[in-house]
Amino acid sequence: MIPSVLPTYNRAPFAFERGEGSWLITADGTRYLDLGAGIGVTALGHANPELVKALTAQAEKLWHTSNLYQIPNQQRLADLLVEHTFADTAFFTNSGTEAAELAIKMARKYWYEKGQPERVEIITFEGAFHGRSSAAIAAAGSEKMTKGFGPLLPGFVHLPFGDHEAVQKAVTDKTAAVLIEPIQGEGGIRPLPDACLKGLRDLCDSTGTLLILDEVQCGMGRTGRLFAHEWAGITPDIMMIAKGIGGGFPLGAVLATEEAASGMTAGTHGSTYGGNPLGCAVGARVMEIVADQAFLAEVSRKAALLRQRLEGLVAAHPDVFEGIRGQGLMLGLKCRLPNTDVVKAGYAEHILTVGAADNVVRVLPALNITEDEIAEAVARLDRAATTLVPA
Ligand SMILES: *Cc1c(COP(=O)(O)O)cnc(C)c1O
Numbered sequence: 001m002i003p004s005v006l007p008t009y010n011r012a013p014f015a016f017e018r019g020e021g022s023w024l025i026t027a028d029g030t031r032y033l034d035l036g037a038g039i040g041v042t043a044l045g046h047a048n049p050e051l052v053k054a055l056t057a058q059a060e061k062l063w064h065t066s067n068l069y070q071i072p073n074q075q076r077l078a079d080l081l082v083e084h085t086f087a088d089t090a091f092f093t094n095s096g097t098e099a100a101e102l103a104i105k106m107a108r109k110y111w112y113e114k115g116q117p118e119r120v121e122i123i124t125f126e127g128a129f130h131g132r133s134s135a136a137i138a139a140a141g142s143e144k145m146t147k148g149f150g151p152l153l154p155g156f157v158h159l160p161f162g163d164h165e166a167v168q169k170a171v172t173d174k175t176a177a178v179l180i181e182p183i184q185g186e187g188g189i190r191p192l193p194d195a196c197l198k199g200l201r202d203l204c205d206s207t208g209t210l211l212i213l214d215e216v217q218c219g220m221g222r223t224g225r226l227f228a229h230e231w232a233g234i235t236p237d238i239m240m241i242a243k244g245i246g247g248g249f250p251l252g253a254v255l256a257t258e259e260a261a262s263g264m265t266a267g268t269h270g271s272t273y274g275g276n277p278l279g280c281a282v283g284a285r286v287m288e289i290v291a292d293q294a295f296l297a298e299v300s301r302k303a304a305l306l307r308q309r310l311e312g313l314v315a316a317h318p319d320v321f322e323g324i325r326g327q328g329l330m331l332g333l334k335c336r337l338p339n340t341d342v343v344k345a346g347y348a349e350h351i352l353t354v355g356a357a358d359n360v361v362r363v364l365p366a367l368n369i370t371e372d373e374i375a376e377a378v379a380r381l382d383r384a385a386t387t388l389v390p391a
Pocket of ligand 1: 094095096097098129130131132181185186214215216217218242243
């Protein structure tokens, strides 16, 4: 008999009742140290008092009005995003996949309005993940996500990740945009070298192609800069964000330059919930906290500490781990044993990590994880690794 919840997930056999910062607590009081943060979502930890305050204060006043009216919280969040990024304008969604939908629509509409309606192709990369809508799975293109769901939305050209020559050849007079994650998340914490991102920007500039960055997972402070592309010293034309921006409240956005957004006039796109007062109250508070340079410097400091300790872990367990990769607090442990075994061994030690493709275990803690928690996390991972390959 089919379960009452559609069985599309392989869930661990436990549930949590409460959260406190980097800790998740079951109904019987067992505390798990959370290095997954709901897949990079609870960027400021669970039940963060500042965010609880922002959410509850708004909840007592007004939840929903629709985008038929002005929404001051949405305006405030948009202003913050514009102030701190390359963007001139923002559209709010409830998720990353909805941001992908709009990013793709925006790029095609741009060329349509420019009088080049044949420029519809979007170049994407192997190992990419842009969400689970029909457009987002067509964009990523992997068989795992697309099989059985055809006919797929046409117009995507899939290339090997970071293969600059292939991109140069693939950009034609039919290309609307290049869509890429600066650091692939689901694909196994695969960072695109800064030089590649710069090269893509140059190529896009010389051909007029739009550069769309998917910073749903790597953005919002995770790498120690507000957005990951800042490390390469470039800016995109369009950027998708979600996950961390809501701190756990479902919220996403598409940010764009005035030029890239120029085709999106009144009536061309919409969302019932996107940009609602509750989500934007939380998102604005998250932005105020994360966009602060002192906060970002702390992320980098903790990241260096965590990475150094994890290097030690990898060195101590060469039969379990092959290496570490990633940037900031977006790290991946490449495993020699099946990554699912490593995640499970962590569960037994009450530490939560998240698997990814390419046999990687993801470490995506809350950005405000403490030094003591980092030490405790690595001690627990060490015990977990020891159970997998007894000395
Ligand atoms: C999670 C993710 C998405 C999809 O976001 P949803 O909120 O699950 O729709 C898109 N792109 C990247 C890079 C992601 O990590």
